[in-house]
Amino acid sequence: MEQILQKIIDDNRQYTEYGNVATYIPELRKASKNDLGICVVDMDNNIYEAGNCGKKFTIQSVSKPITLALALMDNGKDKVFSKVGMEPSGDPFNSIMKLETSKPSIPYNPMINAGAIMITSMIKGKNNADKLNRMMNFFKNLSGNENLSINEEVYMSEKLTGDRNRAMAYFLRSEGVLTENVEDVLDLYFKQCSIEVTVRDLARIGVNLAYQGVDMLTGKRLMDEEVSKIVKTFMVTCGMYDASGEYAISVGIPSKSGVGGGIMGTVPSKMGIGVFGPSLDEKGNSIAGIKVMESISEKLNLSIF
Known part of the structure; x- marks a missing residue:
């Protein structure tokens, strides 16, 4: 398997030249454009890696399915989807336009920034420190990594x-959709995106999503089965920003991308996939990372369709 992965990395590294690292968050400019790495974890806990797999990067929007799962377990789907829609927006991830033109003025889905900010506002806790602690513990349990931490430089950046995120949040507040303190919600959201x-x-x-929310190592259920299904559905329909439809056809794996260069894929009942390539296309997705996902999907016949 590692030979297959290494060939996939070698064949697709050339595509890093056709994109650029994110610059609208100043700290992300420091990424190395030509980095490309992949890890696969299967249902037997075999771990296969190739390329720049040891590099740390901030999770950014790949965090959105995870916080969605936590908010769903905290509030139930009826409350969550009274505040956030379920449909693809067809617009860039940081677009404000449809917030004002849609009635009611709720974000189209939890995978765009406005929707993710709303989701973060629904995480329960006595205060922001308690909410952050619950969020971090959830990320640590799902990743099996007790050492996860926030990159303070990226967070401050x-x-x-x-x-733009501030504008979205205050607009949602003005419409009565977001009812929490805006600056507290945004602080938590920025920290969420800055997890390394x-x-x-x-x-x-x-792989834990592929296992319907059960930790495959301990057998402990980390999220409800229905929640894991909802999360994976959003990953298919909205997970790759406004390239999600094309990606579903060419790759066919529930995935979520982030402007830090990460892509998380979950192949139901088979494996989890992590990819890192900070060179992005014009839609904010890892340009070589998508090629890597296309290659592994084709090579191992992983499309769910």
Whole structure:
């Protein structure tokens, strides 16, 4: 398997030249454009890696399915989906436009920024410190990594430059959709996006989703089976921003991308996949990472369709 993965990395590294690292968050400019790595964890806990698999990067939007799962378990799906829709938006992940034109003014889905901010606002806790602790513990349990932490430099960079996210949150507040303190919600959201991971962490989360929310190592249920199904459905329909339809056809694996260069894939009842490639296309997805996912899907016949 590792020979297959290494060939996939070698064949697709050339595509890193056709994209660029994210620059709208200043700290992300420091990423190495040509990095490309992959990890696969199967249902027997075999771990296979190739490429720049040891590099740490911030999880960014790959966090969105995970916080969605936590919010669903905290609140139930009826409450969650009274505040956030279930449909693809067809717009960029940071678009504001449809918030104002749609009535009621709720975000289209939990995978775009406005929707993810709403989801973060629904995580329960006595205060922000308690909410962050619960969130981090959930990420640590799903990834099997007790050492997960927040990259403080990226967090501060996002907090200082996150004016578009701030605009979305205050608009949602003005419409009565977001009822929590805006700055507290945004602080938690910026920290959520700044959790530092490796491809192995993403693959481990992916395999636990593939196992319907049960930790395959301990047998402990980490999320309800219905929640894991909802999360994977959003990953198929909205997980790759406004390239989700094309990706579903070419790859066919429930996935979520982030502007840090990560892609998390979950192949039901088979495996979890983590990919890292910080060179992004114009839609904010890892340009070589998508090629890697296309290659592994074709090579191992992993499409769910």
